[in-house]
Amino acid sequence: MKKYIFSILLPLLFVFSKGYSQDKLIDRVVATVGSNIILQSDVDMQYAQALAQGATGDAEKHKCYLLQQLLTQKLLAQQAAIDSIEVSEAEVDDDLNRRMRYMTQQFGSKERLEKFLNRSVLQYKEEMRPNIAEQLKAQRMQQTIVQKINVTPQEVKRYFESLDKDSLPYFNTEVEIGEIVINPVLTKEEKEQFRTKAEGYRQQVLAGSDFGTVARLYSEDGSAPYGGDLGFATRESYVKEFSAMAFKLKKGEVSPVFETQYGFHFLQVLERRGEEVNVRHVLIKTKPTPTALARTKEKIDSVYNLVKTGKMTFSTAAALYSDNNETKFSGGMVMNQQSESRSTLIPVDALDKALFTSIDPLKPGEYSTPQQFTDPRTGDVGFRFNFLKTRIPPHAANLDQDFAKVQEAAQMDKVNRKLSEWFEMRRLNTYIHINDDFGTCDDLKIWTKNSELATK
Incomplete structure (x- = not known):
């Protein structure tokens, strides 16, 4: 399927404020968007962070890409100001805290991070605050542009028929699985x-x-x-x-x-x-004792026997007994977290090892025996058993088996076209100038085509 054309904003790309290292930067304006400017240091700082996260390849091409992201952010943020779109201080704080937690994990400790930044975390957060606020406003503006876009079944069919049949994606084995989870409760x-x-x-x-x-x-x-x-x-x-x-x-x-x-x-x-x-x-954190684990094993064995003998349906048992709030109200069915449409079809290579081992021997309609497991996200220990509802063998994309995925791709395509139209209209009506140093960036040439005449 076609990929998103617009990875408009970079929510995990951290913008380093001026002076992130000992080296002095001689700053200059590299681009102008309406009444806003983008500095060389803005681009260099984003590139420094990309390198810190393991980016490789041609430096100039990467900086061209980063400047394109900054141009996009400025256009969206300017429209957000016109439309009175705001973000609260709490939202900015939450985003800053999330970013700093991630960066601390990357560097191993707060002290190492502060040494790299050449300033305290608190000082750095305050320097980052205006840029983060602008990013959040730009993200909200983008969401406003595309929030009412939907695709009809007929549009999905037309989209699929427009694809090159010789290059349709090939999907690995997919499964629909349910789970009932019971966590230990301590006295x-x-x-x-x-x-x-x-x-x-x-x-x-x-x-x-x-x-x-x-x-x-x-x-x-x-x-x-x-x-x-x-x-x-x-x-x-x-x-x-x-x-x-x-x-x-x-x-x-x-x-x-x-x-x-x-x-x-x-x-x-x-x-x-x-x-x-x-x-x-x-x-x-509280941790289950051996006695609590034994009580939990006894309880899940009892629920398993009710389901296995047909005395209670799997979906009813999930609603009554499962401690997983993400699945208990959907009949116990596990959602594909990587799917925008929240499909229940999950590629087997996306399952964690323990879950794959549990359902691999099953035939559709069968249940695994209850087993102790550790949640890979939280580290919490519990017991679960699984239900294999469907197993779809590897196959080339088709509408009958893959409607949800084709619908998601068609939606993305429609969103991209809407965003393209929006940006083209704003570009033509906004003064945009890019420094000649970026003249070799093919992807940036469209930004200045006719736009420098916008305010003349």
Whole structure:
């Protein structure tokens, strides 16, 4: 199928602010879009980050591509301003925090990242804030342009018939699978050891230990490299128990230990800003004891027998007993996370090893026996058994078996054409100038065709 023409914005490409290294940059304007400018440092900084993430190949071609992304962002952001499209400070904070968590993981520690940036993480985040706000506005503008686009079945058929039949994609084996997951539930007595552990760390803080150091050393949350700092967030950003505690304390106060679905926490309020609060916390996750695992195995065996003997349908059992909220309300069926249309057909090579091993011996209509597993995303331990509904052998794309995928490709094609029309209209009515140094970039030539006459 045709791929997206417009990878308009780069949500995971981090823009380095000026002075990201010891080297001094002599800055200059390399492009003008309406009343906005793009600096050489903007392009170089994006390229530096791309290199840090392992990019290879021709440097000049890559910089041409990055400048095209920046031109696109400027056009969208300008229209967003005209249409009064805004993003909140909380949204910018969330995006910044996500990016910084990713970058910290890439560099291995906050200290290594700060050494590379030649500044503190807090300073860097403030320097990044205007650019991130512009990116988010541009993304929202793009979503507004295409949000009402749909394709009819007839349009899907016409799209498929327009494809070159000699180059249709070949799909690997695909399956439709269901799952029933039951997670261990600990008794109050079994949880006490984890509460006690969290309380011990809290007492260290109350006795004078630095909260951030305790969080970095002992917290089992992804915020640990940041000293437990979660940045500014609204009430809705957290589960209710965490939110209730975060918004009732005063600045500097340390909470008692409290429980959420993630385990036992204690937190400290760093700052309050209207309906947003900045806190840091320590999390100690609860882990299933052998006794809890045995109880869970007994429960899932019982549910499995109800389904296997026909006393209860798989979908009913999933709705009643499964602890996976992503599947229990869809009859237990697992969705293809890589599909825009949320199809239930999943390529077997996209399954994790444990799940593939579970369903590989099954015939359609059969169930695997209950097994203990570890969720690859969360690390949580539970028990599950699977249902194989459908297995589709490898085949060339066709409408009968692959309508959902063809529909998704047709939708993308229609979105691309809409975006092409939008950009062409804005380009022709916007003054755009690109420095001659980028004159060898073929993909950039269309940007300045007739556009420099726009304001003359």
